[in-house]
Amino acid sequence: MRGGLGADETGQPVRALRNIRLTVAFDGTAYSGWQIQKGQPTVQGELAAAVRRITGENVVPAASGRTDAGAHARAIGVGLQVRSGIAPASLLRALNSVLPRDIRVTGAWEAAPDFHPRRSAHSKTYRYNIYRGPVLPPHLVREYFHYPYQLDLSRVDAAVGRFVGEHDFGSFAARSGADKQDGPRGTVRRIFRADVQRSGHRLWFTFTGDGFLHHMVRNMVGTALEVGRGAMSADEFEALFSHRDRTKAGFTAPAHGLVLLRVHYRRR
Amino acid sequence: MRGGLGADETGQPVRALRNIRLTVAFDGTAYSGWQIQKGQPTVQGELAAAVRRITGENVVPAASGRTDAGAHARAIGVGLQVRSGIAPASLLRALNSVLPRDIRVTGAWEAAPDFHPRRSAHSKTYRYNIYRGPVLPPHLVREYFHYPYQLDLSRVDAAVGRFVGEHDFGSFAARSGADKQDGPRGTVRRIFRADVQRSGHRLWFTFTGDGFLHHMVRNMVGTALEVGRGAMSADEFEALFSHRDRTKAGFTAPAHGLVLLRVHYRRR
Numbered sequence: 001m002r003g004g005l006g007a008d009e010t011g012q013p014v015r016a017l018r019n020i021r022l023t024v025a026f027d028g029t030a031y032s033g034w035q036i037q038k039g040q041p042t043v044q045g046e047l048a049a050a051v052r053r054i055t056g057e058n059v060v061p062a063a064s065g066r067t068d069a070g071a072h073a074r075a076i077g078v079g080l081q082v083r084s085g086i087a088p089a090s091l092l093r094a095l096n097s098v099l100p101r102d103i104r105v106t107g108a109w110e111a112a113p114d115f116h117p118r119r120s121a122h123s124k125t126y127r128y129n130i131y132r133g134p135v136l137p138p139h140l141v142r143e144y145f146h147y148p149y150q151l152d153l154s155r156v157d158a159a160v161g162r163f164v165g166e167h168d169f170g171s172f173a174a175r176s177g178a179d180k181q182d183g184p185r186g187t188v189r190r191i192f193r194a195d196v197q198r199s200g201h202r203l204w205f206t207f208t209g210d211g212f213l214h215h216m217v218r219n220m221v222g223t224a225l226e227v228g229r230g231a232m233s234a235d236e237f238e239a240l241f242s243h244r245d246r247t248k249a250g251f252t253a254p255a256h257g258l259v260l261l262r263v264h265y266r267r268r
Numbered sequence: 269m270r271g272g273l274g275a276d277e278t279g280q281p282v283r284a285l286r287n288i289r290l291t292v293a294f295d296g297t298a299y300s301g302w303q304i305q306k307g308q309p310t311v312q313g314e315l316a317a318a319v320r321r322i323t324g325e326n327v328v329p330a331a332s333g334r335t336d337a338g339a340h341a342r343a344i345g346v347g348l349q350v351r352s353g354i355a356p357a358s359l360l361r362a363l364n365s366v367l368p369r370d371i372r373v374t375g376a377w378e379a380a381p382d383f384h385p386r387r388s389a390h391s392k393t394y395r396y397n398i399y400r401g402p403v404l405p406p407h408l409v410r411e412y413f414h415y416p417y418q419l420d421l422s423r424v425d426a427a428v429g430r431f432v433g434e435h436d437f438g439s440f441a442a443r444s445g446a447d448k449q450d451g452p453r454g455t456v457r458r459i460f461r462a463d464v465q466r467s468g469h470r471l472w473f474t475f476t477g478d479g480f481l482h483h484m485v486r487n488m489v490g491t492a493l494e495v496g497r498g499a500m501s502a503d504e505f506e507a508l509f510s511h512r513d514r515t516k517a518g519f520t521a522p523a524h525g526l527v528l529l530r531v532h533y534r535r536r
Contacts, residue, residue: 027406074405092403102406135360137342138295138370143407 015083020091021111022061022078023263027102029142029256033069034076036060043067046103047078047095054094055084064117064124064263068215070255072143075106077117077263123192123264125208128221129257133201144202145257149229156196156228159237160205163194163220170244172220173213174252187213187244194220206261215252223250283351288359289379290329290346291531295370297410297524301337302344304328311335314371315346315363322362323352332385332392332531336483338523340411343374345385345531391460391532393476396489397525401469412470413525417497424464424496427505428473431462431488438512440488441481442520455481455512462488474529483520491518 024047032040036048047061064077086094088108095105114120129144131137136146170187193208205221223240226232232250240249292315300308304316315329332345354362356376363373382388397412399405404414438455461476473489491508494500500518508517 025403025405025407027409072407074407096403101404101409104403104406106403106405135293135364135372135374136369137293137374138372139293139340139342139411141295141369 015085017081017083018085019111019113019115020080020082020088021107021109021115021117022080022092022095022105023075023107024078025074025104025106026072026076027142028067028070028072030100030102031069033071034063034065034067043073043076043103046099050095050098051080051082053098054091055082055086057082057084062117064121065212067260068218068255068258071258071260072256073260075262076260077121077265079111079115079117117263120265121263122266123208123210124212125193125206125261125264126212126217127259127261128205128207128217128253129259130203130205130221130225131201132203142256143259145254147225151225151228152230153196153198153228155230155234156203156224158234159224159227160194160196160220162237162241163191163207166190167241168244169213169216171240171246171249172216172223173246174215174219175246185211189213189216196224208264217258218253218255219246219249221253221257225253226250283353285349285351286353287379287381287383288348288350288356289375289377289383289385290348290360290363290373291343291375292346293342293372293374294340294344295410296335296338296340298368298370299337301339302331302333302335311341311344311371314367318363318366319348319350321366322359323350323354325350325352330385332389333480335528336486336523336526339526339528340524341528343530344528345389345533347379347383347385385531388533389531390534391476391478392480393461393474393529393532394480394485395527395529396473396475396485396521397527398471398473398489398493399469400471410524411527413522415493419493419496420498421464421466421496423498423502424471424492426502427492427495428462428464428488430505430509431459431475434458435509436512437481437484439508439514439517440484440491441514442483442487443514453479457481457484464492476532485526486521486523487514487517489521489525493521494518 026043030041032042034043036042036045044061048059051059059080059082062079067073088110092105092108130147131140131144132148134148168188173187189209189211191207191209193206195206197204207217227237294311298309300310302311304310304313312329316327319327327348327350330347335341356378360373360376398415399408399412400416402416436456441455457477457479459475459477461474463474465472475485495505
């Protein structure tokens with residue numbers, strides 16, 4: 001009865017819940033991440049407030065995953081359940097007219113009843129941006145980690161390539177989040193793509209995988225940088241894949257260099 | 269006696285004035301342009317305050333030219349006259365340690381006594397950024413003009429190519445600034461390069477010329493867009509080069525899409 005009309009106890013017509021899928025882009029600089037937290041500006045909070053203004057409904061938008069405070073997204077996957085009959089394209093325009101300009105709805109579709117932005121995703125792609133020149137240019141301040149140190153880029157390449165495949169990434173998971181991540185797969189994840197591209201002083205790390213543990217991309221990047229500057233040997237790096245010990249991996253690269261590029265769905 | 273020591277009336281040693289050349293990059297979003305204005309945040313004002321903090325001297329930094337409120341620069345040319353003996357590389361680091369992070373000194377050199385950041389420049393390169401997709405992504409908000417309208421790009425190309433060469437650009441000059449621009453050359457300028465590149469929804473206009481009148485780049489872009497969307501005919505466009513009449517040209521594209529990429533000097 002999706003989209004159909006019933007009636008409540010007072011005889012008023014009641015619409016059934018519709019499942020709407022959105023893609024949302026945001027500059028995370030001003031936000032404490034995706035997830036609603038009391039007294040903090042969050043992307044989920046801004047989006048819930050925008051939906052309330054447009055349809056009058058109190059919804060808790062679901063996302064493909066949480067994002068760290070200060071990290072960015074080009075296209076996070078979002079699911080909304082609303083009773084309003086508004087067309088997806090009209091909802092997109094209406095939400096963008098009330099959202100702050102550092103959050104934009106870039107796509108909206110009617111979704112299947114069983115669509116869920118996290119469970120229906122089969123993979124995600126992240127990019128991590130680094131600037132190696134002596135002075136970080138102002139137009140890169142929000143999305144680039146400034147790392148003006150000597151690096152052996154062939155060692156960085158080799159380390160990043162080692163992440164491809166199915167591995168236990170326990171050494172690269174934030175300790176604080178470990179309890180939430182021990183589902184049936186524990187800390188095992190599959191990485192389909194991991195590479196580094198460069199242009200001038202810029203380095204772009206790209207990772208596509210079927211799932212990422214809390215802080216995993218930032219820890220992989222920090223560890224690859226330590227290998228690249230010679231602070232971690234190839235043997236020490238290799239041992240991270242057999243021993244789950246977060247204390248042995250490299251530093252956690254800062255959140256502002258991290259961009260969720262895309263969430264890949266089997267279908268809309 | 270550049271860099272040498274003299275003595276003032278009280279016998280204190282007095283250094284001769286040194287001429288320092290800087291290149292400065294800034295995100296202009298928060299500034300009322302380059303030039304100091306009472307009660308407004310300006311790039312020149314921030315730089316003067318930073319020099320005062322570092323060397324104790326009251327200087328008025330000179331630039332290769334003024335920039336519009338909200339426009340950006342990757343490398344504006346700046347000249348400083350200081351008595352301090354600080355080495356250019358140390359001055360660069362010291363200024364960056366006190367400047368806001370949306371203004372960065374990216375280069376510093378000892379300059380010849382006759383170097384002047386405007387008079388010594390032989391040309392400048394500007395870029396103007398446009399985004400044509402339906403929703404402007406948050407990471408482009410500061411530097412891209414959102415123009416989601418139908419355009420015949422071959423007409424835009426042809427119009428932009430017409431700017432190359434020596435022409436009277438009076439039709440493309442801001443009327444308010446005309447009195448200041450009528451030097452020996454009047455409103456004649458030479459454009460060495462003018463083209464449009466595209467990638468996906470983005471358009472980048474690039475202009476290199478020996479000088480630009482007030483608002484000239486923004487007026488050239490606005491006019492090319494009007495030609496591209498069919499609001500101005502090829503004949504009307506052509507007439508702008510023979511009649512100096514600002515009221516006949518297209519709209520002034522907004523400042524935030526404009527980036528001064530580089531100022532070209534004959535020598536350092």
